[in-house]
Amino acid sequence: MTGGSPEYHSELLDPVVLSRAEHGISREGISDNALKVLYRLNSAGFDAYLVGGCVRDLMMGLHPKDFDVVTNATPDEVKGLFKNCRLIGRRFRLAHIVFGREIIEVATFRGHHQSATTKQNEKAKETLGKQSQEGQILRDNVFGTIEEDAERRDFTVNAMYYRVTDFTVTDFARGMQAIKDKRLALIGDPETRYREDPVRMLRAVRFAAKLNMRISDESADAIHHLNSLLSNIPPARLFEEVIKLFISGQGLETYKLMLEFGLIQPLFPQLAPLLVDPNSRESKFIEQVLINTDNRINTGQRVTPAFLYAAFLWYPIEEHCQKLMDEAGLIQFDAYNIAMNDVLHRQIQRIMIPKRFSSMMRDIWQLQLRLPKRFGRRAYQLLEHPKFRAAYDFLLIRGQIEGGSLLELADWWTEFQEADVEQRKAMLIKLREEEGGQTKRPRKRRSKKRPKPQQ
Template sequence: MIRVPKWLKRTNRIPVKKHGIALAMFDEDAVSAVRRLQKAGFEAYVVGGAVRDLLLDIVPKDFDISTNATPTEVRRLFRRSRIIGRRFQIVHLYFYRGKKMRIIEVTTFRADGDEVISDENSGRILQDNLFGSASDDAVRRDFTCNALFYEPTTENIIDYTGGYDDIRRGRLRLIGAPAIRFRQDPVRLLRALRLGVKLNLTISQATQKTFALYAPLLTAITTSRLFDEFAKIINSGASANIIQRCAECGITDHILPAVSSGGDFFMNALKKADLRHQSGKDISLSFIIAALFWMPVRCRWLALQQEGMLSVAAMEQALEAANFPANNIVPRRVVARAVDLYFLVARFVGKVTLRRTRGVLRNPLFDRAIAFGTLCGGDIEPEVVQWWSDYQLAGDDERKTMIATKNPGTPNR
């Protein structure tokens, strides 16, 4: 059970004239869903990250709802909805605007008690379907900044944990003792670093000192959950700083040891990803994973080519240096895409023919391979990458001339 001071459940209602968030800043579908729940006699709020982000002048990506209605009761109220989850059931509400669909997540207030099933050895929560009140739910959340409730009718923010003051003071504070909360769910270690860096919130020194102690517990978490959190880090806009902090705390040694060998190359890829995020561009996870494993692969690939092996054949052998099994949180499908990118870059090197160039240009990863080759710098001669980039834009006659110039005496076929 979570042991927290009694004052954490003291209700603090912050009026709109103090917190300054206008109702219009909240998603209208989320507000509509809250009002429908209230009209049916239930207690309901917009909760968590949306409230936190608006207080920090950040546009929220999601607007989640929390209520005292059970998942079955919520399902009865909303025709376009679905109950999901086993550890703790939640309801997804489906809203359509034109052809675009979006999901709003509804959770029932959770409580802490004897019905929560946890592993006796690790203390990790395995099953948690005990319902409670709004104040119970607040203290069950991970950080105080995520435990704020917004009530659209009154436009008040309801705060049971001091999260409002913590946000105003720029600090990220764990609810409860780290020894209990990190054991219950070690993924909170990653969340703490992600939120702290992304939102520019300070984590206390006492809490930070526990990161290395509880990092080994992450090995018991399913690889899918860990990679989901890794993907959130990559798409945070602050991935370089977050991954650096994770490495300093020893967290990556337990879940993604390739980070230690990725070096500056991997960090440069993360910095470019952060710039893309800030520009509103999509980020390719397979590109980032390719950058993560590149340095050991690159060393072996270049060495084999110096021994006289052709580029693509050398790449086939060099892949062993990546040691993918030791980094098993990365799904095979993502590894496969990264490997495809390696082989496409390897095909840039050496003699070219019309037939070969057609295959390279038809590859859906071509533009990504050009970007990766540029990132590689001296590993692949810049002239080679530029040649392929120019070749893509050239006409048929110009392509024949480019091939003849690149490979004197080689038939254009």
């Protein structure tokens, strides 16, 4: 398919207006700041609605993390109404209205790209809306009506608009029925929609896992032969999208769907070949990391993307390190450092990992080589390392999966952390004896020979 105007199934867009009694959304479940934005836009004479995931989640009895607003006001008009507003994005211009830590995102109704031909001249079309030869939308600032905006939404469950002036929800694509059927379907032709924005494939598996829905056959089939299009997405954008996939509380289920639809390969090409066997240590390791991550998120504990990325790239590093040792004759230390650099460099060609995370990843990896070296003061020094806890957790999962000496090492560190001062000394003495060495005796200071007194 070449670039051109998207085609939509107009029969899907049969708007139904639901009263407050029919949808059950209450203002008590809506962010006060989102309500402020809606009221001010309405007071200024603009139409404004809550839209997308927040409306969907409210209708499903969930608690939205974010509240998105859509309006017929342009980004510049929105900015004129709010002093705390900043405009972001080039491909997709948005207004962010900042209330402390909460940001209310405001978008202008999107129009179809073919409308740019009739409403604007060709130069304006190039500036506001642009597609690649493959159909991918490169710039998307063509504004339109609420009906056009609904057609431009990705999934039927996301094309519902809540209006605070009369408390109604306008359901354009039978989203309410899709929720009841637990069915996730794209609006329009799936191949066209995925080509417009390949990230929709990632959103499909994320929503399916989060909402416990089944991806419709038409929307699912297209993913299998279009998943390679993800390699066209800028690496910086993919970093944020991948975080949403795995730090959502349903990371394991999302990962399984990604394997099913072949979405690991375009994102983690060095890892994908190692996951062919679901019973391999690599597969079990990734699954256990995601299980632990889901548990932490769902119990209110903090997680860091650095740990996940370190896990996804660990076995590619091990494999590359061994290859360098075998083929180039390098010692482990040198091969390991080269392998870390090579694997990380290849990965950031697909997903840009900010330095604040890649630095922590390196610490976790390097400590895997240092943790077995526990003699003398080294064990105490490692305990003081700022990334020791993350590296220990990493080692613990490796030990659980691989067993043997690695599990013994992890158990040793578990015991050492909980031991008191005397117990730690005894553990280090026992360790040296088990390793075949002997405890070092303290060196005796040589006394200086005093000069003989002169007679």
